[in-house]
Amino acid sequence: MHDDSEVAVLRLGHRPGRDERMTTHVGLTARALGADRVWVPDNAGQSRDTVADITDRFGGPFEVDLTDSPQGIIRNWEGRVVHLTMYGERVQDVEGDIRAAHREDDEPILIVVGAEKVPFDVYEEADWNVGVTNQPHSEVAGLAVFLDRLFEGRELEREWADADRTVVPMETGKRVEEVDEE
Amino acid sequence: MHDDSEVAVLRLGHRPGRDERMTTHVGLTARALGADRVWVPDNAGQSRDTVADITDRFGGPFEVDLTDSPQGIIRNWEGRVVHLTMYGERVQDVEGDIRAAHREDDEPILIVVGAEKVPFDVYEEADWNVGVTNQPHSEVAGLAVFLDRLFEGRELEREWADADRTVVPMETGKRVEEVDEE
Numbered sequence: 343m344h345d346d347s348e349v350a351v352l353r354l355g356h357r358p359g360r361d362e363r364m365t366t367h368v369g370l371t372a373r374a375l376g377a378d379r380v381w382v383p384d385n386a387g388q389s390r391d392t393v394a395d396i397t398d399r400f401g402g403p404f405e406v407d408l409t410d411s412p413q414g415i416i417r418n419w420e421g422r423v424v425h426l427t428m429y430g431e432r433v434q435d436v437e438g439d440i441r442a443a444h445r446e447d448d449e450p451i452l453i454v455v456g457a458e459k460v461p462f463d464v465y466e467e468a469d470w471n472v473g474v475t476n477q478p479h480s481e482v483a484g485l486a487v488f489l490d491r492l493f494e495g496r497e498l499e500r501e502w503a504d505a506d507r508t509v510v511p512m513e514t515g516k517r518v519e520e521v522d523e524e
Numbered sequence: 525m526h527d528d529s530e531v532a533v534l535r536l537g538h539r540p541g542r543d544e545r546m547t548t549h550v551g552l553t554a555r556a557l558g559a560d561r562v563w564v565p566d567n568a569g570q571s572r573d574t575v576a577d578i579t580d581r582f583g584g585p586f587e588v589d590l591t592d593s594p595q596g597i598i599r600n601w602e603g604r605v606v607h608l609t610m611y612g613e614r615v616q617d618v619e620g621d622i623r624a625a626h627r628e629d630d631e632p633i634l635i636v637v638g639a640e641k642v643p644f645d646v647y648e649e650a651d652w653n654v655g656v657t658n659q660p661h662s663e664v665a666g667l668a669v670f671l672d673r674l675f676e677g678r679e680l681e682r683e684w685a686d687a688d689r690t691v692v693p694m695e696t697g698k699r700v701e702e703v704d705e706e
Contacts, residue, residue: 363542363545363546364545364546364549367546367661367662367664367665370659370660370661370662370665371661371662371665373659373661374657374659374660374661374665375657375661375665375669396659396660400659400660428691429691429693429694429697429698429699429700430693430694430695431693431694431695432680432693433680434677434680434681435693462697465696465697465698466696468696471694471695471696473691473693474668474680475556475557475679475680476690476691476692476693477552477555477556477578477582477684477691478552478556478578478582479549479552479553479555479556479557480549480552480553480664480668482549482662482664482665482668483549483552483553483556483557483664483665483667483668484668485665486656486662486664486665486666486668486669487557487668487669487672490669490672490673491672495616497657498614498615498616498656498657499616502659508658509610509611509655509658509659510658511611511612511613511614511617511655511658512611512612512613512653513612513613513653514647514648514650514653515611515644515647516611516647517611
């Protein structure tokens with residue numbers, strides 16, 4: 343979140359016509375749950391546009407960008423790299439070390455979220471390969487649980503700047519208010 | 525989880541040809557993160573089959589079923605109903621009450637996860653309408669964070685019965701072992 347050192351999400355791999363919604367949900371989850379930015383592959387322009395549109399309407403700051411070199415982003419990242427994979431170490435065993443690196447050592451954190459096959463280089467370049475369970479489920483679910491644990495729930499208290507609208511929590515029903523900023 | 529009163533997930537709404545992967549990920553996330561069963565709409569047979577196949581290979585117990593009457597399941601549920609929606613009360617404000625109902629009062633919990641438009645009846649029939657943030661993101665992410673908070677991480681320690689294979693957590697690389705049960 344913006345009071346800490348940066349947390350970025352990198353979506354690795356995207357098959358057009360098949361992954362649009364998953365890649366969009368990765369981006370929206372990164373935004374809603376406290377990351378500062380997301381990169382998506384350069385063939386995922388539709389997902390990029392949707393995330394940018396939500397940020398325009400519901401607020402930021404949050405950056406979404408295309409990249410033609412996801413592995414370049416990993417190699418050049420000045421901080422620590424977490425790769426989420428069902429083959430990795432158990433999140434409950436390593437989350438404390440990752441939080442300490444982020445919060446005590448002010449290390450920026452890059453969270454890599456794969457689609458299907460992830461090149462073996464990524465496993466080697468990551469500082470941590472982390473499994474949110476060692477079961478097959480969803481990269482969106484894994485990212486969500488990881489962010490909630492990294493921030494220990496502080497991301498839920500985040501305030502949003504430059505929003506056109508805001509949702510007011512309700513016991514029953516829906517309330518959306520326009521935000522009238524000076 | 526199986527040592528507690530039941531936790532079930534109900535996927536509400538499914539547009540064939542568009543929602544297959546989202547509905548599948550809802551089902552797989554329910555399984556991986558400690559729910560006992562999931563219902564998906566009767567036009568989501570492909571998602572049902574995928575979740576059943578993963579359960580056969582990676583273990584259970586976990587039930588996946590089709591339903592032609594999702595709102596009937598809500599009305600007939602003998603326990604408490606949680607509807608996840610970005611318009612609901614903040615998860616951090618209500619999760620304690622929901623956990624107490626589940627763990628202290630042994631109430632079975634039905635978690636309703638919508639696709640696009642959710643009928644207003646569902647908001648009224650739910651005991652809690654809950655927002656995992658009041659931001660638009662992903663029903664899969666919302667379900668994942670909600671389950672992790674409901675179980676307070678105990679779901680990550682779950683053991684699986686009748687698995688053909690198991691993934692061994694690794695710092696780097698992939699290890700899948702065959703399970704040879706007597």
